[in-house]
Amino acid sequence: MAGIYIHIPFCRKACNYCDFHFSTSLRYRDDYVEALLREIDIRLQHWSQQSFNTLYFGGGTPSQLLPKHLSSIFKQLQHHIDLPQMEEITFEVNPDDITPEYLDFLSNLGINRLSIGIQSFRDEDLQQMNRAHNAREAEAALHTAFAAGFQRLSADLIYGIPGLSDQAWLDNLNRAADAGINHLSCYALTVEQGTPLAKQIRERRYEAPSEEQAAKQFAVLQNWASEKGFEHYEISNLARHGARAVHNSSYWKGSAYLGLGASAHGFSDMERYSNVANNQRYIRALQEGHPEQMTEKLSPENRYNELILTGLRTSDGLSLESFGELGEPYSEMWLSSWERSPHREIIARKSNSFVLKAEHWFQADGIAADFFII
Ligand code: SF4
Numbered sequence: 058m059a060g061i062y063i064h065i066p067f068c069r070k071a072c073n074y075c076d077f078h079f080s081t082s083l084r085y086r087d088d089y090v091e092a093l094l095r096e097i098d099i100r101l102q103h104w105s106q107q108s109f110n111t112l113y114f115g116g117g118t119p120s121q122l123l124p125k126h127l128s129s130i131f132k133q134l135q136h137h138i139d140l141p142q143m144e145e146i147t148f149e150v151n152p153d154d155i156t157p158e159y160l161d162f163l164s165n166l167g168i169n170r171l172s173i174g175i176q177s178f179r180d181e182d183l184q185q186m187n188r189a190h191n192a193r194e195a196e197a198a199l200h201t202a203f204a205a206g207f208q209r210l211s212a213d214l215i216y217g218i219p220g221l222s223d224q225a226w227l228d229n230l231n232r233a234a235d236a237g238i239n240h241l242s243c244y245a246l247t248v249e250q251g252t253p254l255a256k257q258i259r260e261r262r263y264e265a266p267s268e269e270q271a272a273k274q275f276a277v278l279q280n281w282a283s284e285k286g287f288e289h290y291e292i293s294n295l296a297r298h299g300a301r302a303v304h305n306s307s308y309w310k311g312s313a314y315l316g317l318g319a320s321a322h323g324f325s326d327m328e329r330y331s332n333v334a335n336n337q338r339y340i341r342a343l344q345e346g347h348p349e350q351m352t353e354k355l356s357p358e359n360r361y362n363e364l365i366l367t368g369l370r371t372s373d374g375l376s377l378e379s380f381g382e383l384g385e386p387y388s389e390m391w392l393s394s395w396e397r398s399p400h401r402e403i404i405a406r407k408s409n410s411f412v413l414k415a416e417h418w419f420q421a422d423g424i425a426a427d428f429f430i431i
Contacts, residue, residue, distance in 0.1 A: 059104075059325070060111040060304045061138075063093070063130070064318030066336055067121040069153060069189040073257065074215075076249035078320035078334040079117040085336050089319070090126045092343035094133045096317050096332075099348065101137035104315055107325075110144040111304035118174075120154035124162050131166050140167055145209075145303040147172055152190040152198035160205035170209035170302075171202055172242070178232045179225060182218050185263070187253070199236040209300065211240035216278065217271030218246050219264040226274045230281050239300040242293055243278055245271040275419045292370045292418050309367045311379055327355045327382070357383045358430040365391070366425045369404070374412030394428050 067086060068079045112134070122130075134140060147170040148163055155173075163171075175195045177183055183191055190198075202210055212233045216226050233241060246266045248255050257263035279289060287295040291309060294302065308314065313325035320334035333339050333349040342349035355363075360383055368375025380388040395401060395411060403414045403424070413421055 058110040058307070059107050059313040059315060060113060060307050061109055061134075061315045061317065062113050062115060062304075062321055062323075063119075064115060064117060064316070064321040064332075065119040065122055066117040066319050068116065068118045069121065069151070070187055071253070073185070073187045073253040074246060074249065076252050077117065080336055083121070085340060086121070086126070088340045089336055090122070090129060092340040093318055094129060095343040095346075096348050097130070097133045097137070099343075100315055100317060100323075101134075104325075105137070107313065107315075109138055109315070111307065112140070112143055112146045113304040114148045114168075115172075116149055118151050118154070119148055120150040120159070124159075127162070127166060143167070145170055147211075147302070147304055149174065150198075150202075152194040155194075155198045155201050157201055157205055160202060160207065164206060169207075170211070171207050172211040172213065172240075173198055173202065175199075175212045175233065176215045177218065177221070178229050179221070182215075182221060185218070185220075186215075196232065196236070199233070199238065203237055209240070210238050211242055211302065212238050213242045213244070215244055215246050216274040217266045219266055219270075221274075223274060223277050226277055227281060230278065230285075234285055234287075239297040240302060241287065241295045243295065244293055245275065272419050279415060279418070288372065289415070289418075290372045292421055309371050311364060311367070311382075327357075327360060329353045329355060357387065361387050361390070362425075362429040365428050366422065368411070369413045369425045370418070370421050372412065372415075374405075374407065374410035376411075377409040390430075391428070398428065400424055400427060 064078070066079045066089070067083055068081055071079070071081055131140065140146070146168045148168045149172045151174045175198070176186060176188060178192050178195050180192045199210065199212070214229055214233065230241070248258060248266065254263070258265045282289045282295050287297060289295045290301055294305065296302070314323060316323040316332065319332055319336050319339035322329060322331045330350045330352045333342065338349055361380070364379050365375060368379060377388045377391070380391060395404060403417045404411050405414060413424065417424060
């Protein structure tokens with residue numbers, strides 16, 4: 058089974074830490090949706106033998122689309138795939154776009170999971186990050202989503218924000234849990250090159266986030282999760298029983314996925330493509346009849362490294378079977394490097410899986426890199 062990811066590159070405001078592909082101008086929104094409809098046709102004709110079980114609208118901010126845009130996208134998808142059979146259809150929304158009418162519309166389309174960009178329940182954090190919503194709207198968004206009948210709700214939260222105390226971080230987590238959320242995606246604030254946040258720090262107008270604070274608040278998150286009955290199933294993701302994100306989990310398992318929209322990536326058969334990350338070029342290319350993309354053929358070594366990186370970030374761990382597509386030498390290579398590694402004691406073998414002990418999760422990427430074939 059494969060997943061479909063659709064990128065909607067429009068946002069109301071530019072958050073100061075964000076380096077995703079988006080535009081705050083809606084000038085090309087109609088043309089973008091037209092181009093997306095063409096890409097859906099082209100790519101799904103190529104992938105006609107593939108079964109899909111998840112659909113994910115990410116961004117940008119998908120809730121910047123109007124009902125007329127979404128109706129045409131769903132109609133086009135329905136020409137190729139059986140949408141009512143989809144196990145999970147997720148839609149990212151920002152609190153400032155949430156109204157009961159909009160959510161009713163999403164629900165009637167068959168969207169059965171919302172991912173809400175809360176980030177913090179504190180006005181000072183939201184203002185500093187230049188988010189388009191305030192704390193009151195963040196809280197109200199969760200209640201409106203439940204009232205609209207969505208049971209599968211995820212909230213994004215950010216930790217390691219300068220000025221966010223451990224207690225304030227705990228309060229944010231509790232507010233999400235108390236509202237009834239059954240899934241959380243929690244990320245450390247990171248400074249990406251070229252963002253307004255990087256500029257503020259460079260010009261000494263804002264404090265750089267501290268690694269030490271982030272590590273401490275990650276530990277707060279781990280303790281909180283076990284006390285509250287959330288399963289911490291991937292470094293950045295926590296779920297109540299049965300509420301794991303199916304779409305994102307398939308990335309970590311190495312399944313195929315189709316990416317649609319400007320800057321979206323797709324992957325299958327050791328090949329990855331990425332669409333141009335520019336709305337006007339994306340639109341023009343599809344008006345001319347084909348997507349503008351880069352294609353990368355992954356070497357077995359690249360794929361081996363990726364499987365280790367993603368596997369060691371999950372509570373299910375890295376499974377020997379995941380090397381199956383690369384052939385036996387790679388699972389043997391992993392086994393012999395693990396047996397000889399100084400990290401052997403902190404990566405537990407559970408049958409055919411290798412699980413990094415929870416107390417080392419914050420350093421998971423660095424530990425994984427020590428196993429890479431360079
Ligand atoms: S709403 Fe999301 S995608 Fe848009 S600027 Fe903010 S963080 Fe980035």
